[in-house]
Amino acid sequence: MKKRILIIDDDISIRTMLRYIINKNSLGDVIGELSTGDDASKWVDIYNPDIVLIDFLLPGKDGIKIMEECASLGYRGKFVMISQVKDSDMVGEAYRKGIVFFINKPINEIEVMSVLKNIVKNIEIETSMEIIKNTLVNINPPREIKNNINEDLMKVFSDLGIISEFGINDLKNVILSIVNLKKTDHSYNYQLKEIFHEVVDNYKKNDRNEINFKSFDQRIRRIVYKAFENICQRGSEDFYDHVFTEYSSILFDIGEVRKVMSSLDGKEVKKGKINLKKFIEGIISKIY
Incomplete structure (x- = not known):
């Protein structure tokens, strides 16, 4: 329908x-x-x-x-x-x-x-999950769903050229934390800072090591900006590149993408702006 x-x-x-x-x-x-x-x-x-x-x-x-x-x-x-x-x-x-x-x-x-x-x-997907939620009570999501989400997430990271970046597991854990929240409440309106703190706190509990929140935040932003640069580069080389057309507008401000793309032929490449929540919500829309 x-x-x-x-x-x-x-x-x-x-x-x-x-x-x-x-x-x-x-x-x-x-x-x-x-x-x-x-x-x-x-x-x-x-x-x-x-x-x-x-x-x-x-x-x-x-x-x-x-x-x-x-x-x-x-x-x-x-x-x-x-x-x-x-x-x-x-x-x-x-x-x-x-x-x-x-x-x-x-x-x-x-x-x-x-x-x-x-x-x-x-x-x-949300409608299907809501039907399942209303039909089955107190049941954990099947293992296959979790595995598929992980596999789909890794594919997205690979498409964006960031799968081997230092700190990629931090980004993965942030995204999966939000997915878990959305499983219980699809309309949950979260604050990224709160999610970051939650992931960092879990690190501290499990590893018993001091994790610097600022460094964690910077790693996430650096990875997302790397994905942004990769997308801009692909778009400048081929505007109809399948990765560019699939991800550019749902993960980033298309105006910022165009600005950087238009400068790539010049001597000084312009810096673009990223929006972390748009990026993360865009990825979630692809995997969940």
Whole structure:
């Protein structure tokens, strides 16, 4: 069954383009469009879409405020933020409030396709897990599921060229910790800092060694940035490279990727910005 999608954006050209991309690629059914933030949460509650594509800055009420209101009404669907906002603090706030992906303006068809396909896949898995959860009580996940997740995670690390990086097990443990939390509560809104502390504390309990939190955090960021550099390099060499098209928009800000790619032919390569939560959520959407 196709997923039901609601579009909220004050720019009619953006709404038209999104509807065209969704219909052309059979990504879902657009059940409605809104051009303002006024009463948007009420319409989300009425429509109850699987996915809401929502502009960051809207007349009447901004996207984050709408998301907060929808959460208070019990909405549990997926929010995808659409904006040309580049401020990392504002983008970070959007992720903290519950968006699962961020699509940059101007709209890119490949990015929209990649994001929606991964969200649909994630929704279908969550639905299956919810059915199992409601049917079987107090049962541990089968060993096969855990093994598959580990294998899929290693494949992603290999695709990104980071599988042999120092500290890759730290990143693996962070991701698996979040997956375990999502198994019990799919809508769990975590803080990465808390997850990092949890993993570090487990290290201390098991190894009885002092683990430096700052060094742990830096190792994670260095690995993620290495993946970012690898993706940019692959995209600059071949824009239709299968790894680039599969991962670039779901793991990173496509605007940052383009900025670095455009500088690779020059003498001075530009530095790009990464968002750890977007990266981790993107990986989870691929393996869980």
